[in-house]
Amino acid sequence: MADMPIGMFMRLPPPLPALPFPLTPLPQVLLCSTEELVSSRSDMLRRSVTISIPLPTLTYLSFSAHEQNFPEHQFPSIVGRPILRTEEQAGDIVVKDIMCGDEAAAARSMLQITYPMENGIVKRWDDMQHLWNYTFYEKMKIDPTGRKILLTEPPMNPLKNREQMAEVMLEGYNFGGVYVAIQAVLALYAQGLSSGVVVDSGDGVTHIIPVYESTVLNHHIRRLDVAGRDVTRNLIALLLRRGYALNRTADFETVRQIKEKLCYVSYDLELDKKLSEDTTVLVESYTLPDGRVIRVGSERFEAPECLFQPHLVDVDQPGIAELLFNTIQGADVDVRSSLYKAIVLSGGSSMYPGLPSRLEKELKQLWLTRVLQGNPERLNKFKVRIEDPPRRRHMVFLGGAVLANLIADKEDMWVTKQEWQEQGARALAKLGPR
Numbered sequence: 001m002a003d004m005p006i007g008m009f010m011r012l013p014p015p016l017p018a019l020p021f022p023l024t025p026l027p028q029v030l031l032c033s034t035e036e037l038v039s040s041r042s043d044m045l046r047r048s049v050t051i052s053i054p055l056p057t058l059t060y061l062s063f064s065a066h067e068q069n070f071p072e073h074q075f076p077s078i079v080g081r082p083i084l085r086t087e088e089q090a091g092d093i094v095v096k097d098i099m100c101g102d103e104a105a106a107a108r109s110m111l112q113i114t115y116p117m118e119n120g121i122v123k124r125w126d127d128m129q130h131l132w133n134y135t136f137y138e139k140m141k142i143d144p145t146g147r148k149i150l151l152t153e154p155p156m157n158p159l160k161n162r163e164q165m166a167e168v169m170l171e172g173y174n175f176g177g178v179y180v181a182i183q184a185v186l187a188l189y190a191q192g193l194s195s196g197v198v199v200d201s202g203d204g205v206t207h208i209i210p211v212y213e214s215t216v217l218n219h220h221i222r223r224l225d226v227a228g229r230d231v232t233r234n235l236i237a238l239l240l241r242r243g244y245a246l247n248r249t250a251d252f253e254t255v256r257q258i259k260e261k262l263c264y265v266s267y268d269l270e271l272d273k274k275l276s277e278d279t280t281v282l283v284e285s286y287t288l289p290d291g292r293v294i295r296v297g298s299e300r301f302e303a304p305e306c307l308f309q310p311h312l313v314d315v316d317q318p319g320i321a322e323l324l325f326n327t328i329q330g331a332d333v334d335v336r337s338s339l340y341k342a343i344v345l346s347g348g349s350s351m352y353p354g355l356p357s358r359l360e361k362e363l364k365q366l367w368l369t370r371v372l373q374g375n376p377e378r379l380n381k382f383k384v385r386i387e388d389p390p391r392r393r394h395m396v397f398l399g400g401a402v403l404a405n406l407i408a409d410k411e412d413m414w415v416t417k418q419e420w421q422e423q424g425a426r427a428l429a430k431l432g433p434r
Contacts, residue, residue, distance in 0.1 A: 075101035079127040080111030100134035109250035120154035120205035148177035177414035184209035186399025187346035196342030201349035203228040228349040235303035265354035266301035321362035346395040
């Protein structure tokens with residue numbers, strides 16, 4: 001679904017100062033994603049807020065108590081069921097009927113893996129509830145009763161999904177209040193900006209969201225159905241083509257780790273292709289869990305190239321740079337300059353070395369050919385700034401922590417369980433448009 005626009009505007013709270021700055025620890029703050037489940041906890045007297053926030057990476061992280069503004073737990077949003085219905089053991093892990101998150105990733109070769117999310121949207125609600133159970137009860141060990149929960153959703157999330165999330169949290173888990181925020185907006189909060197474009201690329205989907213003076217330009221939001229999972233699958237295909245014996249399911253986690261360690265976005269594709277053909281300067285070795293050593297060369301930059309050329313993974317959409325250019329050019333002429341000067345990268349699939357410089361290069365080339373009609377004399381007046389903060393893997397988490405601190409005690413900001421019981425899904429209207 002290329003270049004899908006949606007209507008209406010959404011007003012945001014006033015801009016926030018840029019991080020890092022001290023945040024008040026949130027009580028029982030939990031960040032659990034749709035694409036990725038992430039969690040963090042801390043305690044505060046007489047307050048109880050839980051935050052559910054999607055993050056794009058697939059790594060497990062643990063943070064000490066004094067770093068509670070960052071995730072304490074992080075694990076993939078996957079559910080696994082045994083391929084063979086027998087009690088087996090994978091190393092120290094006992095294979096169970098239902099396995100979630102990092103325990104499923106560890107036993108992946110013995111499981112049939114499913115993803116509750118497709119392109120950032122919940123499709124398998126039973127599996128999603130298994131993940132939430134795993135998060136609340138096994139990882140966080142909390143009782144949700146009476147707490148508030150800040151959920152996040154991607155742009156263009158179907159209204160039915162928002163309603164079902166709220167219903168599960170308020171009726172199924174007995175939370176006392178729900179707030180729903182757009183992931184990319186939280187990323188902008190974390191950067192302390194009021195205007196800009198968030199390029200939010202996670203595991204299942206990439207979104208480009210323009211914001212001007214704290215107003216989300218919803219009708220210019222764009223979605224690209226290529227993200228981290230597609231890059232991993234592309235890398236598997238490239239390595240298979242080279243002759244390495246890899247299982248697309250069992251070795252997925254291993255190849256994902258290869259991707260995160262070795263892949264980069266090429267600034268000059270033709271130059272890198274020539275280097276890989278004529279030299280070994282780009283070749284890196286990687287030791288597989290079974291002790292085999294593989295050599296990865298041109299695959300390092302060919303795998304993430306699908307972000308710029310989606311047809312490489314059979315997706316008929318413009319690439320990330322062209323989509324970003326079209327998004328900004330589609331905005332009012334008076335705001336374009338502000339948007340070009342504050343392009344914020346967010347999410348695990350924005351972490352590739354070389355991505356910011358390649359984006360800037362392609363934006364300038366598109367400006368030269370489509371706006372200046374090939375005349376380079378005025379190109380130096382075209383200003384682009386791409387923000388690539390080192391913490392961008394956790395930008396949504398950070399923005400969620402900021403927002404939760406602001407609204408934790410403002411009861412009118414939350415959809416309460418009582419409002420839900422009285423009004424049903426209509427109560428969500430107080431949160432504004434999606």
